[in-house]
Amino acid sequence: MNNAPIIDKLLQLNKQNIISFHMPGHKNGKIYDKILYKNFKDILYRLDTTEISGTDNLHNAKEIIKESQQRASRIFKSEETFFLVNGSTSGIYSMIMAATSPGDKILIDRNCHQSVINACILGDLVPIYVYPDMDEKRGIAMGVSPDDIEAQLEKHNDIKAVVLTYPTYYGIACNLKKIEKTVHKYDKMLLIDEAHGAHLGLNKDLPLPALSCGADAVVQSTHKTLPSFTQSSMLHIQGNRLDRDRLRFMLRVHQSSSPSYLLLSSLDFTVMVYETKGRYLMENLLEDIRRFRQKIKETDRIDIMEDGITEDRGFKSADITRMWIGIENITGYELERRLRGNFNIQMELSDKYGVLGVASIANTGSDFDKLLNALYKISEDVEANKTEQLQNSAFRGNLAFKNVEQVFTPREALYKTKKRILFKESQGCISGEYIIPYPPGIPLVVPGEKINDEIIQQVMYIIDDGGEILGLCDEDCEWIKTIT
Ligand SMILES: Cc1ncc(COP(=O)(O)O)c(C=O)c1O
Known part of the structure; x- marks a missing residue:
């Protein structure tokens, strides 16, 4: 058989010229039409090399990688920057494990990415949660409040570090400046998962970058919002709270010993683009x-999450390059299907009420015209046919984690004996696995937590609406492993 299924499919999709409001940030290579640097995209295979004379070693950078990292450090305004070739995931593991020892407590926002919980498994840590405020109408987590963080630091004076998602997947930025003052007043480390905010320093109308709010360590997925390749990210450090030797060790533990020069080159490219254009x-x-x-706001059938939501406990500002859009009488899942099926537009994710678009500097004005046109057409169509009604007003979707009780730490749960039971009958049982609506990849239930009735109901809503749940041990999400 003379074929290669991955390559063949990707080339076929590539021919369709799908309009991208999803990651990666180079938008199917569109950035290379704007930045014609040495035909970067055409010479890629020639850049795939390893540690030979003339190149460098990511794990002991002395030459070209060191130079590029130093340039990144200067323009992202850190004291030291490390390139990552195993995603922000590897940076999150490394910064958390450099800051803690087994048995330590860390304070985490409950709407964190699963990599933060996985760091608790790897590092044998006890997660203490702070819960985000909610936008109940749209089922979206806003941010965590400085007061709630202070209350937890007061209650658990042995917390080692505070790990927060800033901004969230939906572009919501909490009041990090105020939080920083509190966290440092209690003499704790502030570690930020800024996976969705690598671009924030490019304009003053975007939320403040976490480094400028005083975070000790910040991880950024430059592949999500800037044009580096998927899996390439950066870790920035400032100040002396985090032990940098230990961090270097952890980076070696969590990253490949054969770092890809394609990824490193794309980080170098991104640094150059960030600085020059x-x-x-x-x-x-x-x-x-x-x-x-503005055009969307002029219609009354299309809802777009407003940049001007009023500042409150868990909300300081929003990244307007994140566009949450909903249309009355149609689920977000269906809206996403129609955008892709009828208009060749791919959004980043959908949920019960809406879709999320991720725009980057590689998008063009015509992408927005096409999206606007498609939304007009879909909303007219829905209005004319009134085929679908949003039901389940009790749906709280991705946010039903608020009343879940932690019985074991995630690591304890991992090593307990488990049995398979029907998910529908798991009320009151302790989950042996994650329950994660995907995307956005934020766990509803973490291993070691008790499954309650609300969780079961919410997961059923998501499945009925065609959403995907990761973690349940079979494809149909009927069974789950619980701790015996
Ligand atoms: C908030 C958040 N943090 C961390 C990650 C992990 O980033 P990466 O895919 O670069 O490993 C993600 C991925 O989607 C994320 O959404």
Whole structure:
């Protein structure tokens, strides 16, 4: 058989010229039309090399990698920057495990990415949670409040570090400046998962970058919102609270011993673009987005999450390059299907009420025109046919984790004996696995937590609506492993 299924499918999809409002940030390579640097995309295979004379070693950088990391450190305004080739996941593991010892407690926002919980498994840590405020209408987590963080630090004076998602997947930024003051007042480390915010420094109308709010360590998925390749990220450090030798050790533990030069080259490319053209491209993008948002606001059938939500406990500002969009009488899952099926537009994710679009400096004005046009057409169609009604007003979807009780730490749960039972009958049982609506990849239940009736109901809603749940031990999500 003379074929290669992955390559064949990717080439076929590539021919379709899908309009991308999803990751990665180079938008199917569109950035290379804007930045014609040495035909970067055409010479890639020639850049795939290893540690030979003339190159460098990521784990002991002295030459070209060191130079590029130093340039990144200067423009992202850190004291030291490390390139990551195993995603932000590896940076999150490394920064958390450099800051803690087995048995330590860490304070985490409950709407964190699963990599933060996995770091608790690897590092044998006890997670203490702080819960985000909710936008109940849209079923979206806002942010955590400085007061709630202070209350937890007061209650558990042995917490070692505070790990927060800033901004969230939906672009919500909590009041990190205020949180930083509290965390450092209690003499704890502030570690930030800024996977969704690598681009924030490019314009003052975006939320403040976590480093400028005073975070001790910040991990950024440059592949999500800037044009580096999937799996390439950065870890930035400032100050002396985090032991940097220990961090270097952890980075070696969690990353490949054969770091890809393709990924490293794409990080180098991103640093160059950020410094030379980043602000200009971001200003153009924001103009397109403002125009797009204004047009949406003029219709009353399409809802777009407002940049101007009023500042409150868990909300300080929003990243307007994240566009949460809902249309009355149609689920987000269906909206995503129609955008892709009828208009060749791929969004980042959908949930019960809406879709999320991720825009980057590689998007063009015409992408926004096409999205606007598609949304007009879909909303007219829905209005004319009134085929679908949103039911289940009790749906709280991805946020039903608030009343879940932790019985074992995630690591304890991992090593307990388990049995398979019907998920529908698991009320009151302790979960032996994650329950994660995907995307966004935020766990509803973490191993070691008790499954309650609300969780069962919410998961059934998600499955009935065509959403995907990771973690349940069979494909149909009928069975779950619980701790005996
Ligand atoms: C909030 C958050 N943190 C961390 C990660 C992990 O990032 P990466 O895919 O670069 O490993 C993700 C991935 O989606 C995420 O959404």
